Amino acid sequence: MKSHLLLQVLARYLIPLILLFAFYVQFHGDFSPGGGFQAGAIFSAAMVFYLLAFGLPAAERVLPPSWLRILACFGLLLYAGTGLVDVLLGGEFLNYSVMAKTPLEGQHIGIILIEIGVGMTVASTLTLIFYAFAHWSRLP
Amino acid sequence: MIDVVLNIVLLLFLLTMAVSILFIRHLMAMAMLFGLYSLLTAALFLVLDAPDVAFTEAAVGTGISTVLMLATLAITGIHKEKRPKIHLPALLLCTLVGGLLVVISLDLPPLGDEQSPALQGVAKHYLEKGKEETGVPNVVTAVLASYRGFDTLGEVAVIFTGGVCVLMLLGHWRQKPSVKVKNKIRITSR
Known part of the structure; x- marks a missing residue:
């Protein structure tokens, strides 16, 4: 592996900030621009940066592909599962109003749950796609 | 300005x-x-x-x-x-369609027009009632996550399916790495 000193030093400072911003966008999406999809894309951008700076083996030690595969499935299932829970609680599919005592509280819980699902699936799918490309192109 | x-x-x-x-x-x-x-x-x-x-x-x-x-x-x-050769019929067709689109775009309602047809249907309801019905100040999140939750589920499924397809095509992790170096893919551009 070639050493990319400048890239690695930059990555060490920037990646924590990018990850923090991703989580901010994820959990503050109700109040400011953003949401699960944006957060997932930003999170995977951080992982792409990490991979470019430190190489595929290092990135696979941080987030193993097997975990990412499970996370991608889990995110989608969390989304669909939220909808099914609504059905079981007596509402329509994805009608979160029935999830708590008041409709507003229910909406809040439902939206946070599905946004987490979206974020998980998008982040892990994009990272997995990039792992596959990096594997074939033998980047650093 | x-x-x-x-x-x-x-x-x-x-x-x-x-x-x-x-x-x-x-x-x-x-x-x-x-x-x-x-x-x-x-x-x-x-x-x-x-x-x-x-x-x-x-x-x-x-x-x-x-x-x-x-x-x-x-x-x-x-x-x-x-450098590709210029394909004359394709160039004509593209110019024609592009010109038509420009002409049609002159008929679009101005940006931010309250009377535009796009804002007359459900969009009006979302903008006026969104906050009190979902409790979310960001209308975009309210529409994507709550009102149009089923569409977003479909979107996530599309991304997931795309990822699965890429992994099926390219995701041969650690399968004899020496083989792929020998048969390095060579595609010549024609």
Whole structure:
């Protein structure tokens, strides 16, 4: 592996900030621009940066592909599962109003749950796609 | 006023990018220009007060897809594209359709017009009742996550399916790495 000193030093400072911003966008999406999809894309951008700076083996030690595969499935299932829970609680599919005592509280819980699902699936799918490309192109 | 100036500058840059992508033959430079094109589009979305879309465009368009294109170039090992011959009927058709679109766009309602047909249907309900019905101040999140939750589920399923397809095609992790070095993929550009 070639050493990319400048890239690695930059990555060490920037990646924590990018990850923090991703989580901010994820959990503050109700109040400011953003949401699960944006957060997932930003999170995977951080992982792409990490991979470019430190190489595929290092990135696979941080987030193993097997975990990412499970996370991608889990995110989608969390989304669909939220909808099914609504059905079981007596509402329509994805009608979160029935999830708590008041409709507003229910909406809040439902939206946070599905946004987490979206974020998980998008982040892990994009990272997995990039792992596959990096594997074939033998980047650093 | 500042919006108009920003729009004109950004659109001029966008046009420059588009034309230079057409004429440049070096594929790596082309990929970088595509990234810049996405960045400019993200800036335009920001000027249009659509920060949600701008986020996505900047992260996916500028960041990830540019890196994916560069990775593809590294895999295929092609760095130059041959100058294609100009196909006259295709050029005529493109000019015709493009011209028609420009003519039609003159009939579009002005930006932010309250009376535009797009804002008369459910959009009005979302904007007026969104906050009290969902408790979410950000209307975009309210529409995406609550009112149009089923559509978003479909979107997530599309992304998931795309990821599964890429893994089926390329995801042979640690399968005799020596084999693929010998049979390195060579695709000649014709």
